[in-house]
Every structure is written in structure tokens, then in C-alpha cells.
Amino acid sequence: DFSPCLLFSRRRAPAREREEESKRTTTTRGEIPRRRRRRRQRGETFGARAFVPPNRERERELVRGDPRNRSSRRRRRRPLILLLMFFHVRREKNVVLEPRHFGARMKDVIMEKIKLEMEGTCSGRYGFIVCITHIENVSEGIITDDGTARAKFEVEYDCVAYRPFKNEVLDAVVTQVNKFGFFAEAGPLQLFVSNSLVPDDVKYVTDENCYKSDDGQITIGVDCEVRVKIVGMRIDANDIFCIATIKEDYLGLIGYAEGDAAAGAV
Amino acid sequence: TTTTTTTEPEACEHPAFVFGICVHCGRRAETTTTTNKTNKTDADVPDNDDDDDDDKKEENGKTTAVRYLHEGLTVSDKLLREAKREERKATLKQGKIFLVLDLDHTVLNSCRFDEVNDEERATLDAKVAKREEEDELRKTLLGMVGSGNGRGGRRPRFPDLYRLSHFSTYTKLRPYVFEFLEAAAKICRMHVYTMGDKNYAHEMASLIDPEGKYFHGRIIGNSDSTCSKTKDLDIVLGGDDCTMIVDDTSRVWPRHARNLIRVDRYHFFRKSATSFREMEKSSVMERGLDEGEAEEEGAPAKHREVLKDVLAVLTVAHRMMAFSDSGDDGGDAREIRDHKDVRKVFERNNYEAREGQNGEKVDDEGGRDPSSSLLFLKGCVILPSGITPSNDERPDRHPLLLIAVGLGATIATAMNDNVTHVLARSDNTEKVKWGRKRGLFIVNGNWLRECAMQNAKLDEHNFATLQ
Numbered sequence: 127d128f129s130p131c132l133l134f135s136r137r138r139a140p141a142r143e144r145e146e147e148s149k150r151t152t153t154t155r156g157e158i159p160r161r162r163r164r165r166r167q168r169g170e171t172f173g174a175r176a177f178v179p180p181n182r183e184r185e186r187e188l189v190r191g192d193p194r195n196r197s198s199r200r201r202r203r204r205p206l207i208l209l210l211m212f213f214h215v216r217r218e219k220n221v222v223l224e225p226r227h228f229g230a231r232m233k234d235v236i237m238e239k240i241k242l243e244m245e246g247t248c249s250g251r252y253g254f255i256v257c258i259t260h261i262e263n264v265s266e267g268i269i270t271d272d273g274t275a276r277a278k279f280e281v282e283y284d285c286v287a288y289r290p291f292k293n294e295v296l297d298a299v300v301t302q303v304n305k306f307g308f309f310a311e312a313g314p315l316q317l318f319v320s321n322s323l324v325p326d327d328v329k330y331v332t333d334e335n336c337y338k339s340d341d342g343q344i345t346i347g348v349d350c351e352v353r354v355k356i357v358g359m360r361i362d363a364n365d366i367f368c369i370a371t372i373k374e375d376y377l378g379l380i381g382y383a384e385g386d387a388a389a390g391a392v
Numbered sequence: 393t394t395t396t397t398t399t400e401p402e403a404c405e406h407p408a409f410v411f412g413i414c415v416h417c418g419r420r421a422e423t424t425t426t427t428n429k430t431n432k433t434d435a436d437v438p439d440n441d442d443d444d445d446d447d448k449k450e451e452n453g454k455t456t457a458v459r460y461l462h463e464g465l466t467v468s469d470k471l472l473r474e475a476k477r478e479e480r481k482a483t484l485k486q487g488k489i490f491l492v493l494d495l496d497h498t499v500l501n502s503c504r505f506d507e508v509n510d511e512e513r514a515t516l517d518a519k520v521a522k523r524e525e526e527d528e529l530r531k532t533l534l535g536m537v538g539s540g541n542g543r544g545g546r547r548p549r550f551p552d553l554y555r556l557s558h559f560s561t562y563t564k565l566r567p568y569v570f571e572f573l574e575a576a577a578k579i580c581r582m583h584v585y586t587m588g589d590k591n592y593a594h595e596m597a598s599l600i601d602p603e604g605k606y607f608h609g610r611i612i613g614n615s616d617s618t619c620s621k622t623k624d625l626d627i628v629l630g631g632d633d634c635t636m637i638v639d640d641t642s643r644v645w646p647r648h649a650r651n652l653i654r655v656d657r658y659h660f661f662r663k664s665a666t667s668f669r670e671m672e673k674s675s676v677m678e679r680g681l682d683e684g685e686a687e688e689e690g691a692p693a694k695h696r697e698v699l700k701d702v703l704a705v706l707t708v709a710h711r712m713m714a715f716s717d718s719g720d721d722g723g724d725a726r727e728i729r730d731h732k733d734v735r736k737v738f739e740r741n742n743y744e745a746r747e748g749q750n751g752e753k754v755d756d757e758g759g760r761d762p763s764s765s766l767l768f769l770k771g772c773v774i775l776p777s778g779i780t781p782s783n784d785e786r787p788d789r790h791p792l793l794l795i796a797v798g799l800g801a802t803i804a805t806a807m808n809d810n811v812t813h814v815l816a817r818s819d820n821t822e823k824v825k826w827g828r829k830r831g832l833f834i835v836n837g838n839w840l841r842e843c844a845m846q847n848a849k850l851d852e853h854n855f856a857t858l859q
């Protein structure tokens with residue numbers, strides 16, 4: 127379902143990880159200031175400029191120009207974002223527990239509650255919360271003074287967040303096709319690819335409700351897999367919606383629905 | 393192939409917006425044009441100018457919300473016009489016209505659980521159970537999907553009666569609806585446009601179209617209209633001049649009265665009849681006889697099957713559209729121009745009147761009238777009696793009268809000397825007696841229907857039986 131994501135758990139190898147991090151933060155433009163590096167280590171920064179793709183070999187392949195040639199290196203415009211939509215984020219939440227849960231299993235109950243409430247939600251800042259990995263710290267409970275004897279806990283927890291970026295390339299599954307474009311889903315994220323951002327030789331066929339290319343090689347219908355590039359995003363407090371394109375090179379159909387012969391032609 | 397890596401936001405013409413962002417460049421809708429919302433309250437009948445604004449239709453850059461395709465999708469005028477033009481061309485090329493179908497009281501009748509009293513509920517539940525049992529039996533025997541429609545054997549009493557618990561309604565489909573859809577699908581591209589809400593619309597559409605092959609998601613509910621109290625063809629992807637509308641009220645189509653076929657309301661449930669202030673015991677459940685059913689074998693049906701008449705109207709319209717055979721490939725533009733206006737087919741009254749006035753053959757189709765051979769009822773003057781109720785707003789949109797006009801006849805409004813036929817339903821009206829005295833042809837509605845379906849003028853004596 128989701129593409130593989132490396133989770134650097136902070137408890138496992140802190141020293142080695144910090145070393146790797148510090149190596150990665152040097153860019154051709156100079157070192158990232160310390161303030162930003164700290165936030166990077168906590169996994170809290172986003173944005174094109176703060177990021178350098180960890181895998182520099184892949185970056186070299188994709189960027190124009192010979193990497194050995196210094197003048198072409200200067201010509202690099204902007205770094206490409208590769209596979210960096212998943213983040214391990216530390217967040218805080220206040221959980222209110224009723225007295226019947228006080229006891230040995232209190233931490234478990236808190237974990238359950240947080241899982242129930244936060245998994246599947248979306249915030250504009252962090253993106254979609256996909257999974258709560260573990261509870262880092264639970265504060266001491268403070269009895270609320272509204273007369274119900276409930277206790278309020280401040281919980282710090284780690285979770286995997288999924289947030290898309292502009293110009294990111296990702297794979298999606300088509301959910302609905304209509305005359306003006308098609309809607310697709312990449313996990314919890316909804317995208318729309320408009321008719322104008324589909325290659326000119328691929329047109330909508332009304333009777334079959336799909337997009338077909340003139341030479342018949344490409345048919346994009348419901349449940350097909352496509353590779354899209356995000357062009358615009360709308361970020362609310364509670365929702366993210368993206369506009370994408372398949373008009374560029376290497377984008378487009380990569381697989382048919384399950385059960386059909388997998389003939390991924392691009 | 394040229395690939396655009398960045399779309400300049402300034403040059404983008406914002407063809408459509410989804411949830412407020414432009415689908416081409418990603419900019420927000422508010423930053424592109426100045427907001428121009430007006431605060432008009434809902435008028436019952438909007439005026440006839442083109443930019444009808446309402447709180448549902450955005451005036452920002454003049455976009456229209458096409459909500460039935462997907463929630464949040466708004467399309468600019470230019471793109472909508474192009475899309476309509478394309479759909480119209482493609483459909484006409486296939487040899488079909490557009491049909492917009494209403495649901496309530498037109499092809500079905502629904503009643504909530506709390507609107508039936510206890511004894512009715514008992515009867516209805518029994519019938520539903522019986523129908524489901526028969527369906528199961530039929531499915532196992534013949535492998536057929538769908539409710540009883542008389543094909544598999546003896547027609548069960550009140551087939552097509554459904555009980556939907558999740559909507560708390562009973563629904564009864566009008567007789568002949570499945571055959572109508574099957575036949576209409578061959579000559580029309582169909583849409584559903586109802587004043588019910590979206591869930592209800594989809595549920596009912598799945599009842600009449602279980603395989604989803606007639607409508608393909610072209611289902612429009614009340615929240616998808618641009619104006620909340622009326623219906624309009626602006627969000628239907630088709631053309632005004634090749635669309636027929638089937639609806640039981642003409643009030644909801646203020647701008648498209650010329651496309652409308654106004655059918656009589658289908659009242660199955662007692663509550664439905666009383667809420668429309670019909671006569672006592674006029675609902676189907678109370679009188680016991682459905683449309684198209686006869687009291688005893690061999691007798692004519694007491695109430696007409698209205699959907700058969702509608703199908704006849706559509707057949708006439710389709711025939712008159714003069715779809716040319718796919719002989720010439722290069723005449724694409726000429727084909728489109730040659731297609732007639734389906735509204736003019738049913739306004740031949742005016743045509744005849746104009747011809748009479750000038751005394752010469754006035755032809756507004758550019759000198760050709762290839763369908764004049766199809767107007768085999770030319771010269772007939774028909775006086776309807778008891779066909780349309782007296783309080784009808786648009787009596788000329790009744791299916792039988794439309795067939796008559798479409799086949800070249802003229803409709804008379806009073807008893808005068810030109811009348812050649814009297815079209816009646818029951819035997820003892822004044823006009824029928826007058827016609828008999830003068831030796832005119834007395835015909836029932838089946839004459840017009842069969843003339844339309846068989847494309848020939850049939851002998852009136854075969855259709856002279858009235859109730």
C-alpha cells in the first residue's frame with residue numbers, strides 16, 4: 127500500500143543517526159543553520175528549501191548536467207523531492223480519562239484513545255496521521271475541576287505523518303473518471319487530474335467512461351494505477367486536496383486494475 | 393512532444409476549479425478574479441436571462457458548479473460550453489437524442505413509512521414479501537436479475553413494489569418502466585434529474601437501472617441544480633435543441649417548456665393522491681387496478697400505460713431528427729447543421745398556421761423538408777376530449793397531443809367544422825356525442841400511439857372502443 131519509509135527511531139542509535147544527519151545537512155549552498163538542523167532532527171521541518179534528498183546518487187542522475195563538471199553543478203536549479211512524504215513526528219495531545227480506567231492498564235487505555243482519535247485524521251500542518259508508533263511520555267494526571275473526577279493527561283507521542291508536497295511525484299489509484307478529468311487516491315490523499323493536464327493524444331470516451339489514447343495503447347479507467355505529479359495543493363485546517371498532472375515525461379499509466387493483464391505502458 | 397514543467401499562473405485561463413483551486417495551475421479561486429457574488433434571494437421563477445445567479449452558482453469568473461459529477465467541481469463557462477458541444481456532437485453522431493427523466497410521480501411513486509396507516513402497511517409488506525419470493529424463484533429458475541416485469545410468466549400482482557428500510561420508504565415503479573428504459577436507451581442518451589436529494593436519486597436509479605448501464609452516473613439531484621427550486625438544462629451535458637424532458641410538473645422547467653413531455657402523475661399510495669388533492673380513491677392501491685391492467689381478461693385497460701405513450705413520443709422525435717446514414721465521412725459539419733431542432737417537431741401547429749396565412753409553402757429549414765413524407769397525419773384535425781385535466785398549465789405537452797402534432801395533425805380547441813377526429817377516453821362526453829352525430833372518427837389514444845410506433849396511418853375503426 128504505502129511505499130517503504132525508513133523510520134529512524136530515536137532510541138535505537140542516536141549517536142550514529144546524529145552523525146548521518148549532520149553529514150546530510152551540508153548542501154552545495156552551505157550548511158543549514160543550527161536552528162533548522164535541530165528542527166530537522168526532530169523531523170518537523172518541511173518545505174523545498176530545507177530539504178536535501180538523502181540519496182545523492184539518485185539526485186545526480188536526475189539533475190541536468192554532468193556532476194563532475196563544476197559549471198553544470200552550478201546550474202542546478204532546485205532539488206527534487208524524492209519519496210519524502212512520510213515523516214515521523216512528535217506531537218502532544220491532552221487526553222481526558224474517566225476514573226474507571228485508573229489502574230494498571232492506564233497507559234494502554236491512553237494509547238488506545240489516542241489511536242482512535244488521531245489515526246486517520248488530517249491536519250494542515252503535519253498532514254494525514256497514518257499510524258501512532260509509540261507513546262513517548264505521559265505526564266501526571268491532573269484531576270479536572272468540573273466535578274466529574276476525570277483526569278487530564280498531557281501525552282507526547284510519535285506518529286507517522288503523510289504530507290504531500292508541490293512538485294512531488296507519486297503513484298495513485300483512479301477512483302472516478304468524468305469528462306473534465308479524473309479523481310485519484312494515493313492512500314488517504316485525494317487528487318484530481320484535469321482534462322487539460324492530460325496529454326493531448328489521450329481523450330475521454332463517454333461510453334466507456336475512461337481516457338483512451340489515440341493509438342489505443344493507454345486506457346485510464348477506474349482502478350488503474352497512475353503516476354502523477356502534484357501541481358497545486360489546497361491545505362485547510364483539516365483537509366488536504368491536490369491537483370496533479372500526467373502531462374510530463376515518465377508520468378501516466380503504470381498499471382491496470384487487479385485482475386487485468388498488467389501491461390504498464392507509458 | 394512539448395511538456396510544460398511549470399504553468400505560468402498568469403497565463404492560465406482557469407478552466408475549472410475543484411474545491412477552490414484551479415485545476416490547471418493550482419491557484420486559489422479567490423486570488424484569480426474579483427468576487428462578484430450578488431445577494432439575490434431565491435425567486436420562484438427566475439427570469440430568462442442567461443446569467444442566472446443564485447447562491448449556488450458562483451459568479452467568480454462565471455463558473456458553474458457541476459456537483460453531480462463530483463462534489464466541489466466547478467467548471468468555467470467556456471469549458472462547459474465546449475463540453476456540451478462535444479457531447480452533443482458525439483451523441484448526435486451515434487444517432488441518439490438526449491432524454492432527461494424525472495423520478496417522482498413520473499416513473500415511480502414513493503411513500504414514507506409514517507405516511508401509510510397500519511392496514512396499508514400490512515398489505516404492502518405482504519405484497520413486498522410475495523414479490524421478493526417470486527423474484528428469488530424466478531432468479532433460480534431463469535437466472536434473471538431484476539424485479540418482476542411479466543417476462544417470465546404470469547405477471548405477479550403489483551410487481552415492482554419495493555420496501556427500502558434504510559430510507560424508510562416504500563417505492564412502486566410505474567408499469568412498463570423497464571421496457572421503456574430498454575427501448576429508450578436505443579434512441580436516447582438518458583439522464584435522471586430529480587428534486588429529491590442525491591442519495592435518494594442514486595438509490596432509485598439503481599432500482600430502475602440495476603446494472604447501471606442506462607445512466608452511467610448521469611444522475612442529478614436537487615442539490616446539483618444551480619437554482620434550488622427549478623430545474624435547468626445548463627448542467628446537463630447536451631444541447632437544448634436535441635433534448636426531451638419527461639416530467640410530471642411543468643412548473644419546475646421554466647426555461648425549457650418546449651422540450652417537455654408532461655405526463656400524468658403516478659399515484660400509487662393513498663397519501664400521495666391526497667397530498668396532491670386528487671379525487672377520493674384515485675390512487676392505484678385503492679382502486680386496485682394499475683395502469684395497463686384490465687378488470688377482466690380481454691377487456692381494454694382501464695387506465696392507459698403512460699410510459700408507452702411517452703415512448704411513442706420519443707420515437708416520433710427521434711425519427712424526425714433525420715439522422716442521416718453514415719454515408720459521407722467528410723460532412724461532419726454539414727451533419728450537425730442538418731440536424732433539426734427537436735422542439736420544432738412538436739410545434740408544427742405554428743408551422744401549419746403560417747403556411748395557411750401566407751398561402752405558400754413557407755419553409756424555415758432552408759428549403760428542404762425531408763420529413764414531410766413522415767407527416768402522415770397531415771390534414772387531420774383532432775379534438776381532444778377528457779385527455780388533459782382542465783387545470784393543466786400546458787395542455788399541449790400531453791404525450792398524446794404531442795404525438796398528434798409531431799405526425800402533422802392539428803389540435804382543435806373547440807367543436808367547429810374543421811374537426812375530423814375526436815380523441816377521447818370515455819364514451820359519454822359531450823364532444824364524443826357531437827362527433828358521433830356528425831359522423832366523425834372517434835378514436836382512443838391507442839390509435840395515435842400505434843400510428844407513431846408503426847410509422848403509418850392506421851385504420852381508425854380498429855381503435856374506436858372507449859370505456
